Amino acid sequence: MSIKILADSACDLSKNHYNDYNIEMVPLTVHLDEKEYADGKEIKPKAIYDAMREGKSPKTSQVSPQTFKTIFTSYAESNQTLIYPALSSELSGTYQTAKMMEQEVKESYPDASIHVIDTNCVSIGLGLIILRAAELAKDGASIDKIIDTITYHSKHMEHIFTVDDLEYLYRGGRVSKTAAFVGTLLKIKPILHVEDGKLIPLEKIRGSKKLLNRMLDIMDERGTDFKNQTIGISHGDDLETAEKYAEMFKEKFGARDIVIEMVGSAIGSHAGPGTIAIFFLNNEYK
Missing domain, CATH: 3.40.50.10170 (Rossmann fold)
Known part of the structure; x- marks a missing residue:
């Protein structure tokens, strides 16, 4: 059947x-x-x-x-x-x-x-x-x-992501209005992850270049066997950045199988444009 x-x-x-x-x-x-x-x-x-x-x-x-x-x-x-x-x-x-x-x-x-x-x-x-x-x-x-x-x-599925504007997370009740205002003012980019199904802030990074490198570092720390697993990238209407991440994964980790998709309307309504998220199996996966 x-x-x-x-x-x-x-x-x-x-x-x-x-x-x-x-x-x-x-x-x-x-x-x-x-x-x-x-x-x-x-x-x-x-x-x-x-x-x-x-x-x-x-x-x-x-x-x-x-x-x-x-x-x-x-x-x-x-x-x-x-x-x-x-x-x-x-x-x-x-x-x-x-x-x-x-x-x-x-x-x-x-x-x-x-x-x-x-x-x-x-x-x-x-x-x-x-x-x-x-x-x-x-x-x-x-x-x-x-x-x-x-x-x-x-x-064992890791979710590591960032948003372009903390205002969208504020609207969704994920951060305080003060944090959103200060973050936007100082150009702070949050890194978040999902833990036990919940959205949890992980770090705050100032500047887009540092953000990319830090997300790669977190991936390196948490992930394993990237050549033999499928890696996911989703983006909030920012295909160019998603493709840049994909090339970095191939170069740094030897990744071969990468799925890139736009964050859909339901999730995007809370995360906002400019969201970048990466998904992979962690190093506890055997």
């Missing part, structure tokens, strides 16, 4: 990835100019970044319970396995909603093979896990093998 992988739009994968690996995608919702848009389907990230540059503040909301219930019910009725590696429960209520609907559907279909997993990951960090799960499903791996791999990679 085939195993289907479900992704939410916060994984920031492209339509090509969904098509190539037969991944089903469920969108979060983006609110802009009093209109609602399905992330990844009805609005492009560039529109969000342009709006934010104009001073607008887009909002987001999680996937609705009914959407999950409809999807899960269809797989239960067709007796097909569905595995959903979800956006971090610390960053969105989407996982909790999906888990609630999984339990509700299983009350009517107790034998339904539906599996909702909290990855504690976001953006291409989540996307890399989705791709690995989909590769395994395509190759005919067992349910247990896929779930074990998702769980293991989720535990």
